[in-house]
Amino acid sequence: MLSTPVSNKPAPQSEPLLDVRGLSVSFGRGTSAVPVVMGVDLRVGRQETLCLVGESGSGKSVTSLALMALAPGGAEITGGQVLFEGQDLTAMGPAALGKVRGRRMAMVFQNPAHSLNPILTVGKQLGEIYAWHTRANRRETRERVADLLRQVGITDAHGRLDQFPHELSGGMKQRVCIARALLCDPALILADEPTTNLDVTIQAQILDLLDEIKETFRTSILLVTHDMGVVARMADRISVMYAGRICESGEARAVFRDPQHPYTRALLDSTPRIDMRYEPGARDLPAIGGRPPNPAQRPDGCQFHPRCAEAGEDCRALLPRMTASGPGHAVSCLRRGSRVEENAA
Amino acid sequence: MLVTQFIIRRLVFSIFLLFGVSVIVFALVNAVGNPIEILLAERPGISQQAIDQMTAYYGLDQPATTRYLMWAGNLLQGDFGTSIIYNQPVWQMMTSWGLETLKIQVPGILIALALATAMAVTAAMRQYSRVDFGVMASAMLGQSLPGFFVGILLILIFSYWLGIFPSYGAYSMRSPLWGSHLLDALWHMVLPVAMLTFFNTAALTLLMRSNLVDILRHDFVTAARASGLPERRIIYGHALRNALIPVLTYLSLLFGLMLGTAPVTETVFTWPGVGYLYINAIQQLDYPVILGVTMAIAVMLVVVTLLTDIAYVLIDPRIRLD
Numbered sequence A: 001m002l003s004t005p006v007s008n009k010p011a012p013q014s015e016p017l018l019d020v021r022g023l024s025v026s027f028g029r030g031t032s033a034v035p036v037v038m039g040v041d042l043r044v045g046r047q048e049t050l051c052l053v054g055e056s057g058s059g060k061s062v063t064s065l066a067l068m069a070l071a072p073g074g075a076e077i078t079g080g081q082v083l084f085e086g087q088d089l090t091a092m093g094p095a096a097l098g099k100v101r102g103r104r105m106a107m108v109f110q111n112p113a114h115s116l117n118p119i120l121t122v123g124k125q126l127g128e129i130y131a132w133h134t135r136a137n138r139r140e141t142r143e144r145v146a147d148l149l150r151q152v153g154i155t156d157a158h159g160r161l162d163q164f165p166h167e168l169s170g171g172m173k174q175r176v177c178i179a180r181a182l183l184c185d186p187a188l189i190l191a192d193e194p195t196t197n198l199d200v201t202i203q204a205q206i207l208d209l210l211d212e213i214k215e216t217f218r219t220s221i222l223l224v225t226h227d228m229g230v231v232a233r234m235a236d237r238i239s240v241m242y243a244g245r246i247c248e249s250g251e252a253r254a255v256f257r258d259p260q261h262p263y264t265r266a267l268l269d270s271t272p273r274i275d276m277r278y279e280p281g282a283r284d285l286p287a288i289g290g291r292p293p294n295p296a297q298r299p300d301g302c303q304f305h306p307r308c309a310e311a312g313e314d315c316r317a318l319l320p321r322m323t324a325s326g327p328g329h330a331v332s333c334l335r336r337g338s339r340v341e342e343n344a345a
Numbered sequence B: 001m002l003v004t005q006f007i008i009r010r011l012v013f014s015i016f017l018l019f020g021v022s023v024i025v026f027a028l029v030n031a032v033g034n035p036i037e038i039l040l041a042e043r044p045g046i047s048q049q050a051i052d053q054m055t056a057y058y059g060l061d062q063p064a065t066t067r068y069l070m071w072a073g074n075l076l077q078g079d080f081g082t083s084i085i086y087n088q089p090v091w092q093m094m095t096s097w098g099l100e101t102l103k104i105q106v107p108g109i110l111i112a113l114a115l116a117t118a119m120a121v122t123a124a125m126r127q128y129s130r131v132d133f134g135v136m137a138s139a140m141l142g143q144s145l146p147g148f149f150v151g152i153l154l155i156l157i158f159s160y161w162l163g164i165f166p167s168y169g170a171y172s173m174r175s176p177l178w179g180s181h182l183l184d185a186l187w188h189m190v191l192p193v194a195m196l197t198f199f200n201t202a203a204l205t206l207l208m209r210s211n212l213v214d215i216l217r218h219d220f221v222t223a224a225r226a227s228g229l230p231e232r233r234i235i236y237g238h239a240l241r242n243a244l245i246p247v248l249t250y251l252s253l254l255f256g257l258m259l260g261t262a263p264v265t266e267t268v269f270t271w272p273g274v275g276y277l278y279i280n281a282i283q284q285l286d287y288p289v290i291l292g293v294t295m296a297i298a299v300m301l302v303v304v305t306l307l308t309d310i311a312y313v314l315i316d317p318r319i320r321l322d
């Protein structure tokens, strides 16, 4: 069942729905500022799923919040553009942002138990958002919320409206969160590890649901995960993040068939291939020797070189930049012939 | 569990509690001494006949257990007894003096709650900014000043130097301010209420700010922001309501703490309230008053905690009445 979008201004099909250029985020200010996201480029096409992968602490969550022009306490977007449906969100005021957030772009969080307000009923907290954006009256709002709960596979949707989050199971809560994201027919859903906190069987159901939504609601999905099994199953395109930078991105097929960056290869080595059966259990990154750098004390040159078997002298001194390695595939690695970042510190 | 069932269980428990409290207080007063002797020490001229009369009337020649049973028996019939010092029915004194206490305590708590909310929101929305630092520093300073010191400072500035507000009493002795009894009463309330407000605001602000800062870090707040709701709504509709839950306990404590703040405030401002009455009664071992006030306080605490628990259930759906 499809509902009418709140405001759908179709952009020319040629340009991507989301085009992120050089996005940077730092914690703290001035001389003590610690950059955690640096010069990130991302692109999400219409009705496409982009998977953002990387180890814990690589900056995936900070990046996905920044796509909404949000930042966790103490963090600040220090540079770059987030072009969404032709507008730069980083240059928008609060009022304009309020018309994009929750309406054109919506978010699903990692922990459904934490991302719902514990003292408001499901109907109230979802209804508040819908009513705020559409000025719908109470009855319309209730209908809309119940309708969406039904569409995300919640039985007895009307009865659930008056329940509190703690009365729902984990999987059910995540469905409610997905329904919340869909309230205003967004063009893009940002899902930050939406299945990490769920049981294995529920994980698969939620992934199915996301895939289904992509079709019925014609949305694009940016899926943050560190589970290569999920990537193999969901991704149209992949961006690999390491220590706050994108080190490889491309069509899922191309990346899985021919991973370029040593880090991507290490990620894929011990995880299911695209032609393998999906195994939700295999969710941790393979053991790569060493640890990612501390954001406050980054090495010179390529951030991955201390852990890289292929690293040479140049890798220790020079910062590679994203360079095309094939059709729809780019990598930043000097061993793969990437160019050097000129204005690197 | 049904609310009525819960209330009944609580009340049954409270009866035992009140019984225990009355026994302990009675025993303590009894251990300290004989009120007639204290009265005699102050007014040596009282005749032996009057002493015998009073001793008989209050049963002071009887053993303590008999006197307790007498007192308790009367209490069960709604008779709190008669004050030894004032020679008035205790119940009547408590209601009239109690009203005076509530007159300054309730505004002192409500104004503090409003001020603390405003300051805590201002501070929490700009965490670690100068505003936040300023609010926290002044709240901590405020909390570290003893209540009586603030009261005396207020009297010094506004009564002694500026002469704007009266420094004692609840009413003017002669003619009321501008001929209006209401204005006169309000005029007298200003300084005591200010002292209580000051005292309560400091602690409430610190508590609410830290709750708010904590709540604002929660995912559901980020989720509300990511849903496009305006910041005001998020703060007042989502964060503040959650942050108020722990404050509720503190508020009920404050009502209980009246017992702590009332004697100080009412002594500093010579305010005819229960706190003042209580202190006097203790000094003179006026045990019907001591016991009466203690029981009233205990009953009030029981009722306030009961109401708090019910309020919790109404505010926080995760809490059940067990």
Ligand SMILES: Nc1ncnc2c1ncn2[C@@H]1O[C@H](COP(=O)(O)OP(=O)(O)OP(=O)(O)O)[C@@H](O)[C@H]1O
Binding pocket: A027, A036, A054, A055, A056, A057, A058, A059, A060, A061, A062, A063, A072, A073, A074, A226, A295
């Ligand atoms: N509140 C904070 N204060 C300071 N640094 C922070 C804060 N939150 C995150 N960071 C830092 O920002 C970097 C990126 O964190 P982020 O949460 O985006 O990682 P992630 O890729 O989402 O990891 P995970 O897989 O664990 O969710 C990390 O190095 C982290 O230490």
Ligand SMILES: [Mg+2]
Binding pocket: A060, A061, A062, A192
């Ligand atoms: Mg994360």
